[in-house]
Amino acid sequence: MAVTAVVFDFFGTLTPSTPAGVWDDHAARSAAPLGLPAGVWRAALDSSFPERATGRLGDLAAAFRTLARRNGLDPGDEALAAACAARLAAQRELFALRADAVPTLSELRARGLRLGVLSDCTAELAESWSQLPLAELVDARVLSCEEGRRKPDPELFHLIARRLGVAPQDCVYVGDGGGHELTGATACGMRAFMLRAADWADNEAHSREDDWSGPSLPSLSDVLSLLPRLP
Template identity: 40%
Template sequence: MARPVIFDLFHTLVHGADAERDRVVGEMALVVGVPPDALVAAYHATWRDRLVRWDVEETIRILAGRLGGTPTDEQVSRAADHRRALARRVLGRVSPAALGVLDALRGSGHPLALISNATAETAEAWVETPLAGRFDVAVFSSDVGLAKPDPAIYRHAAERLGVAPGDCVYVGDGADGELAGAAAVGMTVLRTVEHQDTDPAWDGPSFARLTDLPALLTGSPAGRTRQAPPPSYAG
C-alpha cells in the first residue's frame, strides 16, 4: 500500500487568511458592542480554548462578557454568522492545483487524512468544500478536544486510517509545533513553505510548492522523503 499522507489545513492546503480573520473579528465586535481591538486581542489570547472547547457562539458570549459587553441572542447570532461566512470563504479558496495534487495522490493509492487545529466553524464548513470528499479521514481539534502538537491527535488520525503513526507522512507548514508533534510519534515529516515560512528552524526536508509533493513521495529525482530526527518533546 502507498504510504498514508496526513495534511495540515491552514497555510498548507489553503492560505490561513490571518489578517482577514482579524478584520472579521473586529467587525463582529461592532455587532456585539465591544471595542474591536480588544476583541481581536481576546481572540488571540484564547486560541487554545477556541480550538478545543468553545463553539463560535460560546466564544462570542464569553469574550464579549469579559470585555464588559452584554450582547443579545440576536447580536450573537449575527456575529456568529459573520464568522461562519469567513470560514466558508477561506476553505472555498483552495486552488485547483491543490485539488489536483490530492487527486493524484489518491489515484496513486495514498490514503489521505487531515489534522487541523481549527475552531468549530471551520469544521462545520469543511463538509461543504471540495476538499472534504478527497479525504478518508478529517480530524478537527474542535471535534476531538485535542490540538497539535499533542501526540494523541496524531495517533487518533492514524488509528482512524487503520495504520501505525510510523507508517504515515505528515505534511504541514509548522504552526503550533505540529512538525515536532508528528515526528515525536514516528511520522515522516515534510514541511511546506508555499503559503508561509512558519517554522524556518525545522531541520527536516521542506518543499516550495504543493505540486512538488507527489515526486517527493515517489522518490523521483525531484526529491525523496526521509525520516526527520525526532526532536525532544515534552508534551
C-alpha cells in the same frame, strides 16, 4: 519508504497563508454587531484560541457569548447571531483551497494513497466540513476542537493514523509548521515535510516552527514527486 498515507495540515497548508491584516478585518466584521472595538475583539479572539481550538468554550455562539461577557457585554440574541454570521462568513473565505490542492489530492488518491487532515481549528471548520470540496477527497479527519487537544499532542497523530487504518511510520505529514506539528509528527514516527510555499512568510500561525531544519517543499504539488503510485 513504504508510504501508504499522507496527512495534511489545513490552514496555511491546504489553504493559502493568512496575513495579519486579514485577521484584523475579520475581527472587525464580527466585532461590529457586538458594539466592541475591533482591536479589543481581536485580542479576545487571539487570547482565547487555545480554549476555542480545544472545544472548551462550546460551539461558536457559546464561545462568542463567553468572550463578549469577558469584555463586559451581555449581547442579545440578535446581536450575537449577527456576530456569529459575520464570523462564519469570514472563516469560510479562509477555507478556499490552494490552486494545486485538489489536483494534488486527487492524484494521490489515484495512486492508491490514503489521505487525512489534522488541524488545530475552532468550531467553524467542523461545522462547515461537509460543505467543503475537500471532504470528498479525504479519508479521515482529526480536528482539535472535536478531540479536546492540540498539536503537538501525540494522541492526535496516532488518532489520524488509526482512522486511516495505517501505522504512523507509513505516513508522510505535510504542514507549514504551526503548533510544532512537524516535531510532533516526527516524534510519532511519521516523516514530516514543511510546506514552505511562496506565501509562507505571510502566515500568522500559532507557535510555528520557524527553525525547522528537516525537509521542506516549495508547493503542495511537490508531494507527488515523493510518492510512487501504489500497486
